[in-house]
Amino acid sequence: MLNYIARRLIYIPLSLLLVLCAAFVVLRATGNPIDIFLDPNHTPEQADVLTARLHLDQPILVQFVIYLRDVLRGDFGDSLQFGGPAMPAVLDRLGATLELLAAALGVALVLGIFGGIACAVWRDRTPDFLISTIAIAAQSMPSFWLGILLIQIFAVDLRWLPTSGRGDGWHLILPAATLAAFVLPNFVLITRTSMLEVMGEPFVVTGKAKGLSAAKLLFTHVFPNALNPILSFLGIQVGRLVAGSIVTETIFSWPGIGRLLIGSIFQRDVPIVLAGVVVVSLFIILANLIVDLLLSINDPRIRLG
Amino acid sequence: MMPAALSEATPLLSVRDLTVRFRSGRETVTAIDRVSFDVPRGRVLGLVGESGSGKSVTALALMRLLSPDMAEIAGEVRFDGRDLVALPEGEMRRVRGRHLSMIFQEPMTSLNPIASIGNQICEPLRLHLGLGRKAARDRAAELLAMVAIPEPRRRLDQYPHELSGGMRQRVVIAMAIACEPRLIIADEPTTALDVTTQAQILDLLRDLQSRLGMAIVMITHDLGVVAEFADHVQVMYAGRGVERAAVRDVFGHPRHPYTGGLLRCIPDFDGDQDRLVGIDGTVPSLTNLPPGCAYAPRCERAQDDCRIVVPDLEAVAPAHRAACFHPLEFAREVSP
Structure with a gap:
């Protein structure tokens, strides 16, 4: 088990290195940093000083090594909007994003899994039909539209919930619901498919032949076996969820990393964008590591492989 | 209990x-x-x-x-x-x-x-x-x-x-x-x-x-x-019981032609048999059973009555039942 974790940990720096390479290429491709950092009326002397400070006179490979060194030290440069170092500004917003992601993912997982189980148990009957239809309808609904619709209904018309911003728990409901709706239908459908597949396995008949009740069979034999595809899917969905959070945070003015990133891209605040990309990547990598660990705990066959 | x-x-x-x-x-x-x-x-x-x-x-x-x-x-x-x-x-x-x-x-x-x-x-x-x-x-x-x-x-x-x-x-x-x-x-x-x-x-x-x-x-x-x-055998064919008796009776004196056919299919490695014996034809589909005995189309003893009426599993000897109008004779020995 420890061996397995160690092997998985080796991949983290590798994945991160790839992200940093991609970020470096994109940064250099978006234009000369001098034009970004200095105002249009800068003097040639100012440009020379900055060129030297940013090591832009060095060969590109040397620049890359210097960039890696700075990043490893946690030095992403100073934000153009806030003046201070970029990383702390990003980490400041991390709490808000994690809160939103956790709430959305929790709702999507719990409702998705129970919905999917209900569909599988009452296959081709009313509950299955209802839940599957709602899931497919929700899946085809763009989240920016759903978000605006929810604001219109619950915040503007009914005045039950705040329209935007972060504050008490009430503020969390609409953005979390919007973001959850973005991934929930997928969880319903994959749980349903996976449960149905396992229900047809011979060992389920064995369990029934032992005298187990339908409910016990469902939760001790069928569900644990159906969990693997759901967990693997969760790993993939974390990336989608983070992407979805950018839209959701923007709609609801949620002060998280997503909204910060979008704003920084418009402001061409390169250090913030870079720091944000690294934080988000690390989050996705760690989430996938956790998923892999959960998979290996659930399924003993994975520990060997 | x-x-x-x-x-x-x-x-x-x-x-x-x-x-x-x-x-x-x-x-x-x-x-x-x-x-x-x-x-x-x-x-x-x-x-x-x-x-x-x-x-x-x-x-x-x-x-x-x-x-x-x-x-x-x-x-x-x-x-x-x-x-x-x-x-x-x-x-x-x-x-x-x-x-x-x-x-x-x-x-x-x-x-x-x-x-x-x-x-x-x-x-x-x-x-x-x-x-x-x-x-x-x-x-x-x-x-x-x-x-x-x-x-x-x-x-x-x-x-x-x-x-x-x-x-x-x-x-x-x-x-x-x-x-x-x-x-x-x-x-x-x-x-x-x-x-x-x-x-x-x-x-x-x-x-x-x-x-x-x-x-x-x-x-x-x-x-x-x-x-x-x-100890006992029940032979089944196309969803019906066709013969039921103690093992030695079924193997010693099979009465249903299907059982007889099955026993003949067992290869005899001691004798001079040089071809494997099988039963001609295939098991009929359950959705399309013939009207009488399901085995009749493959049976060499089948007569007109077999093709009309389904035979019941009836006693052909003490503690020996076969579902056949024209069972194999008792004396017939089929060496397994």
Whole structure:
């Protein structure tokens, strides 16, 4: 088990290195940093000083090594909007994003899994039909539209919930619901498919032949076996969820990393964008590591492989 | 449960006119048609037939493991005095795995791949006998030792993928005998195993059967297994019982032409036979059975009456029944 974790940990720096390479290429491709950092009326002397400070006179490979060194030290440069170092500004917003992601993912997982189980148990009957239809309808609904619709209904018309911003728990409901709706239908459908597949396995008949009740069979034999595809899917969905959070945070003015990133891209605040990309990547990598660990705990066959 | 005096006289399992119909859309298919047989206490009944003859459906129907949405069961399955067909599901659950258990054909897939061997064996012990965690584990280790698995303690924490096919089938057997049931239904328990393992598993089953005094319904297409193992035989063809008698009678004097044909198919390695004998034709589809005897189209003795009326399973000799209007003569010997 420890061996397995160690092997998985080796991949983290590798994945991160790839992200940093991609970020470096994109940064250099978006234009000369001098034009970004200095105002249009800068003097040639100012440009020379900055060129030297940013090591832009060095060969590109040397620049890359210097960039890696700075990043490893946690030095992403100073934000153009806030003046201070970029990383702390990003980490400041991390709490808000994690809160939103956790709430959305929790709702999507719990409702998705129970919905999917209900569909599988009452296959081709009313509950299955209802839940599957709602899931497919929700899946085809763009989240920016759903978000605006929810604001219109619950915040503007009914005045039950705040329209935007972060504050008490009430503020969390609409953005979390919007973001959850973005991934929930997928969880319903994959749980349903996976449960149905396992229900047809011979060992389920064995369990029934032992005298187990339908409910016990469902939760001790069928569900644990159906969990693997759901967990693997969760790993993939974390990336989608983070992407979805950018839209959701923007709609609801949620002060998280997503909204910060979008704003920084418009402001061409390169250090913030870079720091944000690294934080988000690390989050996705760690989430996938956790998923892999959960998979290996659930399924003993994975520990060997 | 029944009073002891009565239970001595009556068979442990008495199946009468068991019929299973599968609904698929508007059509219904009769998978087994009025099958009857008895299994006395501590005895072995061999249920023989080709694929599609209804052997496995019979097994699943006895255990009531067929989904009521799809299968309709009629007839009577009297087990220890109670009719299992009419038993409410809650009570049936207390019979399954406790008094009546099942060994499946495919040891590769009949165990839960992500549950430990120990937990899977402990399940019926805890459920039916109310054993605690520790007691169940001890008993599970004993059971593994009984089915001749080396290092039983260590095996408890292993998973199915860590065991060979033969070992897994031993685990399945250990699970089936966990609560010392009165009857075990073994559905082709050796078909998926290689020949040497088959012999070991059969030896093990016979040994357990005599030690625990269980009755067994042994479902197989292998006449050799029946000859070695069973006390009585029921031959099935296209969902119907065609011959029923003690093993020596069926093998010594088969009366139904189908049984005779099956016995002739056994290759004789000592004689000068140079061609394998088969039965011409194929088993008819259950959705399209001929009007009379299902075997008539393949039968060399078939006459006009066979093609019109379905023959009942009737006595052709004391304790020997065959469903045939023109049975083979008694004197005829077919050497297996």
